[in-house]
Every structure is written in structure tokens, then in C-alpha cells.
Amino acid sequence: MTERVENAMTQLAPQDVDETTDSAPKLGRKRDHTRDPEILDAALEVLAETGYDGMTIDMVAARAKAGKATLYRRWPSKAELVIDAVACMKKNMHGGDPLPDTGTLRGDMIAMIKPHSIEDSEKKLQIMAGLMSMISRAPELADAANAAIVEPRAAINRQLMRRAIDRGEISADCDVDTIAMISPSMVAYRTLMLRKPVDREYLVSLVDGVILPAVGLGARASAPTG
Amino acid sequence: MTERVENAMTQLAPQDVDETTDSAPKLGRKRDHTRDPEILDAALEVLAETGYDGMTIDMVAARAKAGKATLYRRWPSKAELVIDAVACMKKNMHGGDPLPDTGTLRGDMIAMIKPHSIEDSEKKLQIMAGLMSMISRAPELADAANAAIVEPRAAINRQLMRRAIDRGEISADCDVDTIAMISPSMVAYRTLMLRKPVDREYLVSLVDGVILPAVGLGARASAPTG
DNA sequence: TGGTTCCGATACTCGATAGTACCGTATATA
DNA sequence: TATATACGGTACTATCGAGTATCGGAACCA
Structure with missing residues (x-):
């Protein structure tokens, strides 16, 4: 209800979002971005099964075998997670088979x-x-x-x-x-x-x-x- | 989520729902059924504006200028209220103008x-x-x-x-x-x-x-x- | 090796809402 | 008039879920 959605971050890759680009000395363990697609896929699955309002962050985390905090480290809110998941759905579409050309x-x-x-x-x-x-x-x-x-x-x-x-x-x-x-x-x-x-x-x-x-x-x- | 919907009552009119038909001596003030359509219309309005999950019973009651308890006296749950509202939408449709007949x-x-x-x-x-x-x-x-x-x-x-x-x-x-x-x-x-x-x-x-x-x-x- | 950050997991806070209980009042029957 | 029920309104309970905090452990870097 009171949800606000201003901007999807849409995969900013290595460094975190609100860092002012260079002030991050990159210490410690790195974020494992190979898991992003798994989390987004899990979100899409839950979304399809229960709808946006029925979907809970815990469901997505469980489906992706990830911790809830991990999701919140990467996306600021449930809304932005979903927006990102839908946006990435397009990117991750394999071009598929070439167009048929049967003549008619x-x-x-x-x-x-x-x-x-x-x-x-x-x-x-x-x-x-x-x-x-x-x-x-x-x-x-x-x-x-x-x-x-x-x-x-x-x-x-x-x-x-x-x-x-x-x-x-x-x-x-x-x-x-x-x-x-x-x-x-x-x-x-x-x-x-x-x-x-x-x-x-x-x-x-x-x-x-x-x-x-x-x-x-x-x-x-x-x-x-x- | 954990919502169950078994049967919409769909306008049983004068007597109440779970009464075994005749054991009601009809005492005291009667239910004002002229308000049912107003409540159902209010529900449809809120439904259109906020969606099912965003809709609250208080919103509907306020819109219909009715008490929340009044709604629960007539429909056992939010789900059944909505089902009834949608079902009655069909009934309440005025046949409208006759079909045009222009020849083509x-x-x-x-x-x-x-x-x-x-x-x-x-x-x-x-x-x-x-x-x-x-x-x-x-x-x-x-x-x-x-x-x-x-x-x-x-x-x-x-x-x-x-x-x-x-x-x-x-x-x-x-x-x-x-x-x-x-x-x-x-x-x-x-x-x-x-x-x-x-x-x-x-x-x-x-x-x-x-x-x-x-x-x-x-x-x-x-x-x-x- | 020691410090830093991520990880999954769990416990917590806090707001929102479905549904109930109760109030004083209005309206019906007997 | 007395009783019973519906009414609008409000306060309450119980639950659920978004988001936060914190944990022990693991991975990365110096």
C-alpha cells in the first residue's frame, strides 16, 4: 500500500549502490553476484505462484536457499527486487531458435x-x-x-x-x-x-x-x- | 493467503443466512437490505482503485458510510463480500440501449x-x-x-x-x-x-x-x- | 594471521489489517 | 412500554509480514 518505488537499480554489478563510486577500498569478502540470477528466478517463481501481495521475502529466500538479509543487502525493498526480476527476465531471454522461413x-x-x-x-x-x-x-x-x-x-x-x-x-x-x-x-x-x-x-x-x-x-x- | 472461499451467498434477501429457514420469529429491527447495493458498489469502487489485497474493510465501510460491523453482519469475510459484489455486478447491469441495426x-x-x-x-x-x-x-x-x-x-x-x-x-x-x-x-x-x-x-x-x-x-x- | 565483509540463519521491532466485542442509539414486534 | 435486533462508531485482539539486528562461520585481502 504505502509502498514507494522510485528507481530500480538494475544490476549495478561490482560495487554497492550508494557508494560515491571511488570511496570503496574493496576490503574483505566479495559479494557473490553469481547468486543474483538464482534469487531473481526464485522471485519470479514465487511471483507466478502467489502474486505480488502474497509473495513474502522469506519465501523467496527459502526458494533460493539464501538468507533474508542477503536479499536486503542487494535490493532495498521487496518492490525493487520484483522490478529487477522482471527487468532481468527480458535480458536473460535466450534469443531462441532463428525465425522459421517456410515461404508462406x-x-x-x-x-x-x-x-x-x-x-x-x-x-x-x-x-x-x-x-x-x-x-x-x-x-x-x-x-x-x-x-x-x-x-x-x-x-x-x-x-x-x-x-x-x-x-x-x-x-x-x-x-x-x-x-x-x-x-x-x-x-x-x-x-x-x-x-x-x-x-x-x-x-x-x-x-x-x-x-x-x-x-x-x-x-x-x-x-x-x- | 490462508483465505478460504467456499460459497458466495449471493443475496439471500429477507432472513439471515445460517438460520434453519423457519426458526426465526423475526423480532426487533429488520436489516435494511436497501443498503446492500450501496455497500457492494463501494466495494467495487475500492476494488478498482486499490486491488483486492490493498482493499480494506474499513475503506469499504467508510465509502459506504456504514459501520464495519454492519458489513460483517452481512458477509462472513472480505473474500465473500468481493465475490458477491462481482456476482451482483452482472445482475445490476441495465440491459442498456437496444442493439443497433444499421443494415451493415x-x-x-x-x-x-x-x-x-x-x-x-x-x-x-x-x-x-x-x-x-x-x-x-x-x-x-x-x-x-x-x-x-x-x-x-x-x-x-x-x-x-x-x-x-x-x-x-x-x-x-x-x-x-x-x-x-x-x-x-x-x-x-x-x-x-x-x-x-x-x-x-x-x-x-x-x-x-x-x-x-x-x-x-x-x-x-x-x-x-x- | 588478523581484519573486514559476505554468507545463511534466527530473533526481533513495528505497522497494518481481518475479524470481534461493545457502546449508545434507532427501529421494529408484542 | 418492554424486548430484541440492526445501526454507525470505536476499541480491541491476533496475526502476519516488511524490514532490521545480530550471530557464528566462511571467504577474501594485506
Whole structure:
């Protein structure tokens, strides 16, 4: 409630935060920053399971097999820990497989539907749900979450569509930006509110029943293979 | 966290809840049930402003100008109060204006875009956001929220599309159920995560850039009037 | 080796809030 | 009028969790 969030520190690395850059003679044991990612991952897990308000620092510490004080040595508050965790989620995303290039927009989009990415997406949406209550207090968090969770998928869709435009498969008049957001938005709503499964069948029906028609490719214009 | 939610009572009206139906001789002052809606509305307001976890019973009582004990006489817990508030939101929805019938699907959909409904929708989405953290603990709440907030809009879209099918304007092969969810889902995502304005312009662009193309009506096939 | 800082762990403070108890008052039945 | 209950308000209890303090031990540096 009375929480204030001014600035995430976002990985300042070796020296501590409020030191005036040079006044630290670096004595004694060094902070083990290899543990940061483990702690942030633990925070994301707890966040997905219990939501921001349900999440306690003790849970995160226990999950990361770390002491509570260790967390407070690295992040000044629960809020900043979460903000950092969400921000780092984006960085730590492996670029993943290269974009498919099957020659048709439908082929590319269907090729993007992989069990791994479905499950990955569901986990990230749980994190997003857990963040919702905090977003009204820290709106910049919405940007971070969007950048880490949904924007990458939308960017892929945009690129696939632009290539389709370039090869003349679809019209250049398409509202690429909006259409690229269709499946992320609908998958988010279906997962979080309808709580219905987002499986391959649903995603294919989105491609064939909404996206392809929207770009002017009639549903029955493409290959039969799922 | 340790909250349990078994059953919402959902407006049992005159007699109290746990009375075995007839053993109440009805003595003394009667409960003033005309205040129930005021209390539930206050709960929805606070819910939209602060979210479930940030909401306190004292806030709701103060907003409704009622005593905290009064709330606990009527609902056994904060959770059940909220569940009841969301459930009653659906009931208390005035049917609103009759469906537009302009003769074209585009005309009908554009006619549905009214300042009042935009603002109403935004308020309801704030409530939905406030509920998110609780939904994982009480999944039936997701159904109630969906039924009260998004489903009515989707139902309208379905009906407009079915009429368009009946009059031969669009093909009967359209995936009506899925397409009817496009604008609710995208509006929800845009409001809650992107925090961008959902204004008339955006809604029109959804109709012209996504929905009409998806049902096979080329974007430039319709009336010029916005 | 000795001083310094980090580590995990635990105990503590302190504010906030769900839920209860009780007050004086208002309103209903008998 | 007497009784019983609801009312708005307030004080209280009990719990929970953020953040702090401190511990013995380990790692690092001079």
C-alpha cells in the first residue's frame, strides 16, 4: 500500500549502490553476484505462484536457499527486487531458435507453435497476473512486463508479416502492429480470465480463423498440414 | 493467503443466512437490505482503485458510510463480500440501449462505440485488474468476472455477426465465437498492460483493420462515416 | 594471521489489517 | 412500554509480514 518505488537499480554489478563510486577500498569478502540470477528466478517463481501481495521475502529466500538479509543487502525493498526480476527476465531471454522461413506466412506462423513456447508463455503469463496488483502502484513495471513477456512475441509476428509483405504474399495495407497483437492479447485473456487451455489447436484456429483472414488470406487458401 | 472461499451467498434477501429457514420469529429491527447495493458498489469502487489485497474493510465501510460491523453482519469475510459484489455486478447491469441495426455489420459495430460504453468498460477493467491476485485463490471468481465484464460485449458481437450471416453479408464459415473475443481481449490488454488510451479511434481501427477483414469484408468496402 | 565483509540463519521491532466485542442509539414486534 | 435486533462508531485482539539486528562461520585481502 504505502509502498514507494522510485528507481530500480538494475544490476549495478561490482560495487554497492550508494557508494560515491571511488570511496570503496574493496576490503574483505566479495559479494557473490553469481547468486543474483538464482534469487531473481526464485522471485519470479514465487511471483507466478502467489502474486505480488502474497509473495513474502522469506519465501523467496527459502526458494533460493539464501538468507533474508542477503536479499536486503542487494535490493532495498521487496518492490525493487520484483522490478529487477522482471527487468532481468527480458535480458536473460535466450534469443531462441532463428525465425522459421517456410515461404508462406501460414507456414511460418504454424512453425512458431511449439510445445516449449506454449509452456513458456503460460509461465510468463502467470508472472504477469501476479504483477497486476502492483502495476497500478508502479506503472513503469507494466512496461517492463510487456517488454519481457508479450512484446517479443508481437515482434516476431510483425517480422513474419513484413516478410510476407515483401514477398508480395499479403497487402502492404495491413495494420501490422495491431494484427501482431491479436494472438498475444487473446492468449493472455484466455489463460488468465477464461482459464481455458491454450493448446496447439487453439493457436492454429487463431491463425486460420482470425489472423490470416485479417491479412486477406482466405482461411482455405493454405496447406493442409497442421 | 490462508483465505478460504467456499460459497458466495449471493443475496439471500429477507432472513439471515445460517438460520434453519423457519426458526426465526423475526423480532426487533429488520436489516435494511436497501443498503446492500450501496455497500457492494463501494466495494467495487475500492476494488478498482486499490486491488483486492490493498482493499480494506474499513475503506469499504467508510465509502459506504456504514459501520464495519454492519458489513460483517452481512458477509462472513472480505473474500465473500468481493465475490458477491462481482456476482451482483452482472445482475445490476441495465440491459442498456437496444442493439443497433444499421443494415451493415460495420455500421452496427461502429454504432456500438459510444463514449459511455468506453468509460464504463475502462472502469470494469480496473475491477478486473484488482481481482487478478485473488483469482488464483478463487477460480470461480474468474468466471463471475468474465460473465459480468467481458462476456456481455462478446455476446453483442456474436449477435451482430450472426445477423450479418443471416442477411448474407458475411460467410457462415466465420469463427464467430473467436472473432467476437478479439476486441474485448485486445482492449483489456491495451488498457491493463500497455496503459494506452482506448478511444474511438482505436476501436474503429480494430473494426476496420482486424474484425471486418477477418470476416471477409475488405477494409475499404464500407461507408466513409467514422 | 588478523581484519573486514559476505554468507545463511534466527530473533526481533513495528505497522497494518481481518475479524470481534461493545457502546449508545434507532427501529421494529408484542 | 418492554424486548430484541440492526445501526454507525470505536476499541480491541491476533496475526502476519516488511524490514532490521545480530550471530557464528566462511571467504577474501594485506
